[in-house]
Amino acid sequence: MAGNPNVMVCERGTMFGYSDLIVDPRNFVLMRDAACPVTADITHALQQPAGRALEARAGSPLLCLTIGRWLLGRWLLCRWLSSAFS
Numbered sequence: 001m002a003g004n005p006n007v008m009v010c011e012r013g014t015m016f017g018y019s020d021l022i023v024d025p026r027n028f029v030l031m032r033d034a035a036c037p038v039t040a041d042i043t044h045a046l047q048q049p050a051g052r053a054l055e056a057r058a059g060s061p062l063l064c065l066t067i068g069r070w071l072l073g074r075w076l077l078c079r080w081l082s083s084a085f086s
Contacts, residue, residue: 009036009039010039011023011039011041012045013044020047021047022045023040023067025074042064042071046064046067
């Protein structure tokens with residue numbers, strides 16, 4: 001990989017018109033192909049920005065731990081699968 005070796009990419013959620021930012025797990029596979037560390041901004045992904053002023057954005061902070069555990073579990077599973085089948 002050319003350029004700065006100290007780069008990571010971050011999934012922050014995608015707006016699909018549901019008034020929520022949605023974390024699409026397919027994005028992690030696509031970003032993994034960039035050959036750099038992949039992370040997720042859980043707090044950003046839980047925002048509900050549609051139609052609200054910047055200071056009035058709602059979200060679901062209670063879901064941070066749940067989403068974080070889910071992402072960690074998927075990461076561990078992917079690490080195990082990549083080592084088991086390589």
